[in-house]
Amino acid sequence: MSATLIDGKAFAATVREKVAAHVARLKSDHGITPGLAVVLVGEDPASQVYVRSKGRQTVEAGMNSYEHKLDAGTSEADLLGLIDRLNNDPDVHGILVQLPLPKHLDEGLVTNAIDPAKDVDGFHISNVGLLGTGQKSMVPCTPLGCLMMLRAHHGDLSGMEAVVIGRSNIVGKPMAQLLLGDSCTVTIAHSRTRDLPGVVRRADIVVAAVGRPQMVQGDWIRPGATVIDVGINRIDAPEKGVNEDGSVRTRLVGDCDFESCAAVAGAITPVPGGVGPMTIACLLANTVTACCRAAGLPEPEGLTA
Numbered sequence: 001m002s003a004t005l006i007d008g009k010a011f012a013a014t015v016r017e018k019v020a021a022h023v024a025r026l027k028s029d030h031g032i033t034p035g036l037a038v039v040l041v042g043e044d045p046a047s048q049v050y051v052r053s054k055g056r057q058t059v060e061a062g063m064n065s066y067e068h069k070l071d072a073g074t075s076e077a078d079l080l081g082l083i084d085r086l087n088n089d090p091d092v093h094g095i096l097v098q099l100p101l102p103k104h105l106d107e108g109l110v111t112n113a114i115d116p117a118k119d120v121d122g123f124h125i126s127n128v129g130l131l132g133t134g135q136k137s138m139v140p141c142t143p144l145g146c147l148m149m150l151r152a153h154h155g156d157l158s159g160m161e162a163v164v165i166g167r168s169n170i171v172g173k174p175m176a177q178l179l180l181g182d183s184c185t186v187t188i189a190h191s192r193t194r195d196l197p198g199v200v201r202r203a204d205i206v207v208a209a210v211g212r213p214q215m216v217q218g219d220w221i222r223p224g225a226t227v228i229d230v231g232i233n234r235i236d237a238p239e240k241g242v243n244e245d246g247s248v249r250t251r252l253v254g255d256c257d258f259e260s261c262a263a264v265a266g267a268i269t270p271v272p273g274g275v276g277p278m279t280i281a282c283l284l285a286n287t288v289t290a291c292c293r294a295a296g297l298p299e300p301e302g303l304t305a
């Protein structure tokens with residue numbers, strides 16, 4: 001491997017320190033404690049882990065955490081009722097509904113019921129529109145984390161050629177908007193893009209968010225390019241043996257084939273320990289930002305787009 005490793009875990013720790021310092025000042029100078037409400041519907045095991053982590057890190061940063069765990073069969077009306085109460089609760093500055101939701105609940109409807117000013121996920125259609133038109137908005141956590149790492153690694157991004165692989169509303173599209181906002185030349189590529197390797201080979205910055213394990217190969221990468229791997233895919237790892245119940249052990253991989261990409265890239269994020277930890281750090285950052293905006297106070301520097 002010749003690439004520099006961009007350590008998302010370490011970077012996320014520095015973001016959390018900045019958040020905690022800002023929270024301490026909000027408390028001492030203004031008597032305000034930011035509050036984050038996280039809503040989990042059902043018992044998806046991965047979501048339970050993420051929600052626990054969010055609650056723990058919120059408290060560690062000195063903020064108030066309000067966890068709402070609802071039964072998998074919760075009706076849309078009851079969920080919308082809870083969101084309405086949280087929208088009107090002055091102690092709650094950020095609201096997040098953990099995704100995915102059980103099939104009978106409409107994610108779009110639920111997301112758009114959150115007060116845009118408290119939408120720390122940045123998924124509300126108003127925030128999508130504000131970001132798309134270059135205005136102040138709440139920015140989705142994963143792309144915000146990628147942008148922070150890119151800025152820290154490169155400084156000024158202007159004029160750089162960026163290829164975002166993946167066109168999802170929660171990563172690909174907002175990522176492209178953020179890179180455009182930093183004056184990159186941006187291409188959004190996807191599974192139907194003609195000559196995808198050729199398109200990716202043009203890039204100084206590659207953001208892989210396509211959801212296909214190890215799809216991006218080293219010979220797609222321009223020598224020296226920076227590779228940000230957003231994918232978190234669990235694959236079988238027979239080389240690790242079997243579990244007690246006889247099932248094959250698994251491991252996490254990104255959307256990039258790490259070994260071959262790291263041999264060519266100038267810098268790369270690992271999976272795990274890259275973009276993932278930044279997602280929760282940026283959620284905390286967004287909660288402080290939402291709190292400052294609500295109180296009419298200056299926003300924390302370096303924690304927003």
Ligand SMILES: Nc1nc2c(c(=O)[nH]1)N[C@@H](CN(C=O)c1ccc(C(=O)N[C@@H](CCC(=O)O)C(=O)O)cc1)CN2
Nearest residue numbers: 050096097098099100121141272273274276277279280
């Ligand atoms: N409302 C939301 N739902 C979901 C989001 C989101 O941003 N908002 N993102 C994902 C899940 N997610 C946070 O919610 C998340 C995913 C992964 C990680 C992370 O740190 N991953 C580790 C590996 C963890 C493991 O071992 O399994 C890593 O990449 O190093 C944090 C947060 C979907 N839902």
